[in-house]
Amino acid sequence: MTRKRRRLMILALALLGLGTATALTLSAFRDNIVFFYSPSDLAAKPPGGRTVRIGGLVEAGSLKREGGMTVTFQVTDTAKSLPVTYTGILPDLFREGQGVVAEGKLGADGVFAATELLAKHDEKYMPPDVADALKRAGHPGKPGDAPIAAGEEHQTSTLRTNP
The missing domain is CATH 1.20.5 (Single alpha-helices involved in coiled-coils or other helix-helix interfaces)
Structure with a gap:
């Protein structure tokens, strides 16, 4: 050669x-890439069976505990709401009116089956993706303000986040 x-x-x-x-x-x-969606984004373009993250606020009055460790609730960005079901131990800071990020898949029935839930860790912090989605949807005030009820109208103001 x-x-x-x-x-x-x-x-x-x-x-x-x-x-x-x-x-x-x-x-x-x-x-391993997991995309982030707000409820409005997910309604506009469903991911088609892929694992995604959704973020927003837990809608007031929507949290229901079913048998065992299963809970259902609505995640909202004030423009759209998405039903979520989760089986497991809820984070200590999880409650209505607070920011949440859920990872899972959107079912054919339109219910998001979460496999992991992340709740904000204090009164001033909200994940940047959630804060941006809420700001685009016109959520008033800052995280920790009064819970948002379904169909409730709000005036628009600035949403503050501290990274």
Whole structure:
């Protein structure tokens, strides 16, 4: 084998290895990326069976405990509400009128089946994605203000977040 041919063979094998590594990396990223939606975003373009995160406020009067550890509630961005069901231990800070991020899948029946719930950790913090979604929907005040009831009208004001 000539020198030129050997170099060409090494270069071809290196490119093949690099291409394989890139394909495996991209495949792993695609499987692990979880997109964030507000209830309005989810209503406009459903994700089609993918695992996603939704965020908003737990609507006042919507929290219902069913048998065992199953709860149902509505997540709202004040423009749209989405029914959510979750089986498991609720975070200590989970309550109506507070910010929540739920990870799971949207069922064919329009109910979001959450596998994980994240609640805000104090009175001043709200996940940035939730705060942005609520701001776009015109939520008044700041996190921790009075709970939002279904169909209730609000005046628009600034939503403050502290990262």
